[in-house]
């Protein structure tokens with residue numbers, strides 16, 4: 662299988678690339694930091710895997726389509742494309758937020774991710790097969806005052822992905838939406854607040870690969886956090902926000918947020 666993974670220079674994306682390569686799939690790792698991509702590719706090749714670096718910036722959404730279409734032709738068609746690249750939010754409440762603060766989060770986590778999916782779907786539709794995967798977040802499921810830029814971008818991505826599936830599934834293209842809870846990565850390393858049920862990147866990657874393999878429409882984990890979210894959604898939002906903020910305070914040096 663040929664798999665393209667965006668955001669593969671670190672964290673969940675790099676772990677996904679290692680997982681697929683270990684079982685013999687050919688992986689293309691995309692991100693901005695060419696040096697980190699080269700390190701990840703070298704590490705996979707040293708373990709006899711097949712990996713290629715694809716330096717790109719998904720924030721340049723206009724350039725993404727021709728670049729991905731050209732790459733797809735060059736490699737002979739991707740079987741799966743995982744839109745995983747993303748950045749953390751500003752961690753600022755609405756009253757302190759300016760558009761300038763949220764612009765980048767929206768441009769990468771929403772616009773860049775959907776530009777990836779839209780470009781990738783074209784050759785898949787032409788072939789009548791393929792698998793699109795969007796790595797969104799559990800943050801998309803619950804509005805919190807401390808995660809409004811990140812959560813809104815992810816909620817938009819989740820909506821878009823779910824709607825895409827309705828159209829693409831009957832045409833042979835599978836679509837999987839991933840909602841992780843907290844995962845250890847560069848993104849969460851800077852957080853100074855409690856991150857309940859946090860998973861290692863390898864554990865998260867294994868859960869994603871398993872879900873993609875079985876053609877799941879949604880992959881949500883860890884179960885304990887998914888259950889906590891389900892409960893929280895039944896409570897008044899104002900109460901949930903207070904609890905989240907109170908829980909975040911003792912260990913927090915910066916503004917807390919949910920990735």
Ligand SMILES: NC(=O)c1ccc[n+]([C@@H]2O[C@H](COP(=O)([O-])OP(=O)(O)OC[C@H]3O[C@@H](n4cnc5c(N)ncnc54)[C@H](OP(=O)(O)O)[C@@H]3O)[C@@H](O)[C@H]2O)c1
Pocket residue numbers: 667668669670671672673674691692693694695697717718719720745746747748769773796797798799840841842843844845846847848849920
């Ligand atoms: N960690 C969590 O707790 C958690 C929870 C839920 C969802 N997620 C989601 O999981 C995904 C992976 O995050 P992570 O936790 O693994 O964090 P990470 O280690 O910071 O990885 C983020 C990846 O995205 C890439 N990226 C960022 N902006 C990009 C751009 N403009 N163009 C191309 N690549 C870009 C980064 O590489 P470069 O900087 O080299 O470009 C990096 O490879 C993200 O979408 C994140 O929102 C994470």
